[in-house]
Amino acid sequence: MGISDMIIATVILAGASYLLYHSLWKKKGHCHGSCDGSCHKK
């Protein structure tokens, strides 16, 4: 596995990890959304 392969693999894994983190943990609070796409919080 060359250095370029390692870089590509790292970028892909980092992207996948971010996607998982973003969709799983960052979306705190459940919101069904509204017509303008917002999630109004008091």
Add this chain to the structure above:
Amino acid sequence: MNGQTVVKEQESPMKRGNLRPVEQRVVTIAVAGNPNAGKSTLINAIAGSRLHVGNWPGVTVEKKEASFDYQGTKIRLVDLPGTYSLSPYTQEEIIARDYLVEERPDLILNVVDATNLERNLYLTVQLMELGIPVVMALNIYDEAQAKGYRIDVAQMEKMLGIPVIPTSATKKTGLDQLLEVAVSGEKGQQVAAPHQLNYGEDIEAAAELIAGSLRNSHPGLLERYPTRWLLLKLVEGDAEVQKTTNLTDQSLLSEALYHLRRAHGEDLEAVLAEVRYSLATGLTREVLKKPELPRTEVTEKIDRIVLHRVFGIPIFLAAMWIMFKLTFDVSKPLADWISTMIAGPFKHWAEALLGLIHAPEWTVSLATDGIIAGTGNVLVFVPMIFAMMFFITFLEGSGYMARAAFVMDRAMHAIGLHGKSFIPMLLGFGCNVPAIYATRTLENPRDKALTALLVPLMSCGARLPVYVVFIGAFFPKNGGTVLWSLYVMGIVLAIVMGFIFKKTLFRGDAPMFIMELPPYRVPSLKSLMIHTWEKGKHFLVKAGTYVLAVSIMVWFLLNLPWGVEHKRDSYLGQVGAAVAPALSPLGFGSWEASSSLIAGLVAKEIVVGTMGEIYVKKAEEKKAEKPTFAQDLQTAGSGLVKALGESVNNVTSTFGVSSLSTAEDAEKLAERTPLREELKKQFTPLAAYAFITFVLLYMPCVVAAVAMVQEFGTWKWYGIAFGYQMVLAWSMALLVYQGGKLLGFGG
């Protein structure tokens, strides 16, 4: 804010940038009403937004908004949760009350069910106490008229002092008039504050005494809160209000309430409630004329059958069976077509595309064996998920789901809950996550926690792909029945576990609850489509996020250490192999099965995705020649036409109409996909059933865990759910496999 409908927008970025300011009137309208009064349908009809609409109590929990322009005015609709009153007992009541008292919208749009006038007016009376202008949408007016009800709208307006507009959200009548009234402030005809209803001499005198004391000692409170509302809350001894207003000086209140307590006793809250009910009853008598001899309604006729003490539960089980059979039969040919597309053309095209850009060989494997095999094997079940959501939405919209909760009420009492708890559990058939959030509709923490613990036993849509893969491979002739058995197993085990919890963690009696049964309605096709999409799109989003991310990670875990020859020696394979002996007595002690189950901890459908990554490569290797692009397109087109034909054909065969499908066709269908072929080599039918039983019951997915922790603010309940479900899954799979072997079903 009282009586004012004109609000100018806050300083905008445009203003700060010294650009010409654009001043647009913004009218904030809070939409309040009882559950099932048609609030969400009304907002959908007005704003075209796609809020979730159910036909049974407790669906609308979150506050939702819709903004749009009307005749130059920006209208901001805020959909408050459906409530019967503004008492601070349920989560919905607290949300609605806090919003109205603290945010003080410009107008309250009170949606009232014209067919249930008296009950709905109880909330109206409370809304009028807030001193905020109220406009009433007398909704479902068409049904009231069809029942022969005659409502004197003019008299109602006169008595309440608020505009009353007859509407039908489903037929979109009266909506323009409603909006005209809402924005009428622009024309100098502002909606006035409603009449102040008289609560009787004693109460009014006590309120006046408190008002006098507050003017001297706490004048700020009278400005901060709606005066009439604050005084009445202090009269009834609302603990929340006393706490938030810091009115600890009890002598102030006890002096004012002395005579009231002497005359009516200590429970002044009940006295106030009685007064409000009397007002609602009185108003109804004045304005509503019902036909003297009410016709026997269709709803009553149907209810006599579906709510029957003996037949109620069998009818519910039969309805479920038909739903699952239809789901399975209708969507299976389409699912198989997508599977063929993913295993064939999509893979070929991805390989060709990556070859064109000279991508490294391992990225081709990542794309085809990781992303396409993992995510693709989950996407295969999109038709199935949408078909099931369609049927669930139909049952909700028709009013039957509320009946299902009602017939289950007795069974629920056996486990220390009431029928209302069955509603979140029914939602769990779609997805456990919103079902866990829906437990907030329950009044006490005990019910909430117990229901949330049982919700994961309801088989969600994410588990469906796993069942279907195994059913297609092992039980193609009895797919609907096997599927039904899994859902019923979930319900039965929920009752058993509830009973155990009632005797251990949650001692005590189930609280009383009066359940509302809405009339039967035929849901419109548009509404069915919108809500099916709302429910099903979550699954598509998951496929593009969790499943995609985990598919990539699983591929790396199956290929690291780099250059590993056998997947068994990869990191995931090693972990799977370490866990496998514990699953051996259950009939699926292979590293492949345990690795898939481990990956499925993130989301259950990933079990199938991971199996796709592990098994399919083996099957694919055997294939030699690759078809051309034109051949792929031809396969896709002809396959789709055939699949659609089979779907239609299966609908008729579900209901016993002779069909072209034969047992032979079913066998062929079952053997078509490489994953199923491979599974048939790895599992026996009995082990397959034990495996899907394990998938049904083992720990809630991580997304459900996050929901549970958010809802309860502690890991405690998730910890308990995790523990008991792992034990239950292992025990039940053991029982199925070893018991089946003993009964001679083969190993």
